[in-house]
Amino acid sequence: MRVVSGIQPTGNLHLGNYLGAIRRWVRMQDEAECIFFLADLHAVTVYNDPAELSRNVNGMAAALIACGIDPEKSLVFNHARVPAHAELAWLLSCTARIGWLNRMTQFKEKSGKNREGSSVGLYAYPVLQAADVLLYQATHVPVGEDQKQHVELMRDIALKFNTDYDVELFTAPEPHIGATAARIMSLRDGNAKMSKSDPSEMSRINLGDDDDMIAQKIRKAKTDPEPLPESVEGLAGRPEALNLVTIHAALTDAEPQAVLDQYAGQGFGQFKPALADLLIATLAPIRARLQDFEADPAALEAILAAGAAKASERAAPTLEGAYRALGLPRG
Ligand code: TRP
Numbered sequence: 001m002r003v004v005s006g007i008q009p010t011g012n013l014h015l016g017n018y019l020g021a022i023r024r025w026v027r028m029q030d031e032a033e034c035i036f037f038l039a040d041l042h043a044v045t046v047y048n049d050p051a052e053l054s055r056n057v058n059g060m061a062a063a064l065i066a067c068g069i070d071p072e073k074s075l076v077f078n079h080a081r082v083p084a085h086a087e088l089a090w091l092l093s094c095t096a097r098i099g100w101l102n103r104m105t106q107f108k109e110k111s112g113k114n115r116e117g118s119s120v121g122l123y124a125y126p127v128l129q130a131a132d133v134l135l136y137q138a139t140h141v142p143v144g145e146d147q148k149q150h151v152e153l154m155r156d157i158a159l160k161f162n163t164d165y166d167v168e169l170f171t172a173p174e175p176h177i178g179a180t181a182a183r184i185m186s187l188r189d190g191n192a193k194m195s196k197s198d199p200s201e202m203s204r205i206n207l208g209d210d211d212d213m214i215a216q217k218i219r220k221a222k223t224d225p226e227p228l229p230e231s232v233e234g235l236a237g238r239p240e241a242l243n244l245v246t247i248h249a250a251l252t253d254a255e256p257q258a259v260l261d262q263y264a265g266q267g268f269g270q271f272k273p274a275l276a277d278l279l280i281a282t283l284a285p286i287r288a289r290l291q292d293f294e295a296d297p298a299a300l301e302a303i304l305a306a307g308a309a310k311a312s313e314r315a316a317p318t319l320e321g322a323y324r325a326l327g328l329p330r331g
Contacts, residue, residue, distance in 0.1 A: 001032040003176065004138035006039035006079070006129070009056040013063045015205040015279070016184035016194035018286075019250045024181055026068035028142060034074040035136050035311070036064065041079040041086060041128060045121040046110075062300050063207055066289035075314070077307035079132070084315035088131035089124070091322050095161045096127045100153055106146065130154040133173050135315040140176040151175040165325040169318065182250040187221040190239025208287060211280045218244075218276040223268045230264040232256050244268075244275060251278050 005028075007021060028034055040057050057078050069076055079085050101107070104126055111118040121128075129150050133141055134157070141151050151173060158170035186192045186203040194204045205217055222240045229235060235242040235256075242256075245263075248271075249256045263271050293300050323330055 009060040012196040020181040038078040062293035081308035089128040185243040
């Protein structure tokens with residue numbers, strides 16, 4: 001199994017990102033050969049402030065590594081440093097059909113009423129995503145439900161290219177949907193997802209929060225006056241209580257029911273300090289590694305440069321194969 005996945009660089013990473021996408025990647029490293037990258041060429045399909053984008057690429061790369069993506073085990077880099085991605089995307093855009101891209105629901109959602117004013121890059125986004133994966137002969141793409149359609153498109157592009165040019169060049173990858181990641185909600189509103197764009201800092205736990213801040217945010221997290229119930233059904237209609245139990249369960253790799261088995265009958269006065277301790281124990285080492293990267297930006301630069309060099313090497317045979325299949329051999 002060879003896995004390729006990308007993530008768009010964003011700032012202000014929080015607990016929801018960690019317990020969702022990032023931890024899933026960390027675990028995949030034990031199951032498969034992994035190639036993980038920051039999709040910064042996807043980020044520029046909409047306007048981004050350049051200084052902020054640059055900060056986010058580095059910040060997110062540091063966070064991935066701090067959270068346990070091991071550059072010794074996995075390939076880690078950012079798109080922009082590996083020109084093969086953009087190159088193959090062009091070649092594949094000549095195989096992908098306009099009718100196929102017109103069906104992509106993510107473009108419809110992202111462009112909304114402003115279709116005519118959207119960038120060509122936003123429209124062609126899934127073709128670049130296909131290049132990201134096909135370059136490395138990946139067998140599986142760990143994605144959420146929302147990206148399944150893009151993986152289908154990769155398969156269509158791979159098969160059409162292979163058929164049109166009578167080659168067995170590209171591997172058609174499968175989506176790897178995986179166990180549904182814990183949905184971590186806002187600490188202020190159990191019905192809203194924990195989000196970097198929530199105006200309230202108290203709504204989320206950032207990966208950079210110090211121990212006191214984590215404890216304070218959990219202490220002030222919205223709850224209700226009832227004790228914890230004996231079973232998960234008892235959390236129905238109590239979204240904030242459910243969220244805190246979910247966080248506890250995710251951190252200890254347990255089912256929510258196992259958390260309730262331990263805490264049933266206790267109030268939040270007892271549960272919250274235990275949860276805060278657990279969060280601090282999980283996040284403190286991650287924060288320490290992030291601080292190390294901040295103190296030594298050259299270390300991160302070296303990791304990304306080495307990752308990009310290795311990725312270029314790994315991508316080269318497939319890229320050359322694509323040029324050759326098209327009748328454009330390059331030596
Ligand atoms: N489009 C993906 C997202 O927004 C990110 C991404 C870019 C990706 N290239 C990829 C995911 C290749 C899987 C494989 O989540």
